[in-house]
Amino acid sequence: xxxxxxxxxxxxxxxxxxxxxxxxxxxxxxxxxxxxxxxxxxxxxxxxxxxxxxxxxxxxxxxxxxxxxxxxxxxxxxxxxxxxxxxxxxxxxxxxxxxxxxxxxxxxxxxxxxxxxxxxxxxxxxxxxxxxxxxxxxxxxxxxxxxxxxxxxxxxxxxxxxxxxxxxxxxxxxxxxxxxxxxxxxxxxxxxxxxxxxxxxxxxxxxxxxxxxxxxxxxxxxxxxxxxxxxxxxxxxxxxxxxxxxxxxxxxxxxxxxxxxxxxxxxxxxxxxxxxxxxxxxxxxxxxxxxxxxxxxxxxxxxxxxxxxxxxxxxxxxxxxxxxxxxx
Numbered sequence: 001x002x003x004x005x006x007x008x009x010x011x012x013x014x015x016x017x018x019x020x021x022x023x024x025x026x027x028x029x030x031x032x033x034x035x036x037x038x039x040x041x042x043x044x045x046x047x048x049x050x051x052x053x054x055x056x057x058x059x060x061x062x063x064x065x066x067x068x069x070x071x072x073x074x075x076x077x078x079x080x081x082x083x084x085x086x087x088x089x090x091x092x093x094x095x096x097x098x099x100x101x102x103x104x105x106x107x108x109x110x111x112x113x114x115x116x117x118x119x120x121x122x123x124x125x126x127x128x129x130x131x132x133x134x135x136x137x138x139x140x141x142x143x144x145x146x147x148x149x150x151x152x153x154x155x156x157x158x159x160x161x162x163x164x165x166x167x168x169x170x171x172x173x174x175x176x177x178x179x180x181x182x183x184x185x186x187x188x189x190x191x192x193x194x195x196x197x198x199x200x201x202x203x204x205x206x207x208x209x210x211x212x213x214x215x216x217x218x219x220x221x222x223x224x225x226x227x228x229x230x231x232x233x234x235x236x237x238x239x240x241x242x243x244x245x246x247x248x249x250x251x252x253x254x255x256x257x258x259x260x261x262x263x264x265x266x267x268x269x270x271x272x273x274x275x276x277x278x279x280x281x282x283x284x285x286x287x288x289x290x291x292x293x294x295x296x297x298x299x300x301x302x303x304x305x306x307x308x309x310x311x312x313x314x315x316x317x318x319x320x321x322x323x324x325x326x327x328x
Contacts, residue, residue: 092263100252124311130178138167
């Protein structure tokens with residue numbers, strides 16, 4: 001058991017990885033190195049002053065020991081007590097860069113010779129309209145979307161409607177006056193080749209600057225222009241299971257370059273999983289990306305539209321499966 005493990009156990013902290021410890025040791029060595037004396041020789045202490053204060057070398061050793069101890073404590077706290085759990089606060093940019101290194105280890109998941117299965121929980125705005133009366137209404141629809149897609153874009157999709165609410169009492173009233181038309185219900189859809197295309201994330205560059213251009217150009221995914229659309233595109237691309245590791249790293253590094261992102265180090269996603277929330281706001285819209293700090297996997301995206309409506313997608317599972325009915 002090394003020093004980090006002893007301190008972690010004494011503090012009751014969660015497990016940390018070898019990469020984090022190695023990074024902390026490197027920082028500690030840099031801190032100590034910065035305190036070492038230069039090559040310039042010290043001026044001799046006058047004889048009359050000797051005996052009135054500790055020798056220079058001893059005094060320097062004491063100061064170096066204190067500096068090293070302070071640096072060690074600060075670094076260890078950052079390793080064993082993550083931000084939001086008693087550790088020092090970190091900026092959104094620095095945490096996104098840490099996650100970028102971690103994301104580079106995530107293997108992509110594709111259909112292979114079978115199917116790519118994804119399980120996504122969503123809540124979003126829906127609506128309806130009665131053509132005869134001209135009445136319309138807005139809905140809040142919560143769904144579970146299970147998708148099986150093969151390499152040629154064929155597959156199957158099961159939509160399970162879990163809950164339907166009216167956005168306001170007025171929306172319910174208009175629906176009632178229109179004769180209570182059918183509300184969204186669960187369904188199963190099947191698609192032929194090309195019906196369920198997989199995003200071509202493999203063609204994306206890894207350089208953050210080139211990724212910025214690719215997102216704005218709509219090469220793989222279409223988003224609104226501007227910094228909010230850029231951040232939204234980053235989240236959507238990170239949520240694709242088949243995104244290569246080097247592209248994931250570049251996307252998070254690009255996110256770290258966007259000014260104005262705020263970090264909530266201890267939040268939960270819409271289905272109750274703990275994570276870190278990265279929020280970017282361009283009035284009156286807001287986008288939040290929730291990421292697992294231990295794996296760098298995207299847990300969910302949350303959006304607030306200009307009208308104040310909130311929608312979200314929680315990415316529950318993904319896997320390569322052999323049949324169009326197999327699950328993760």
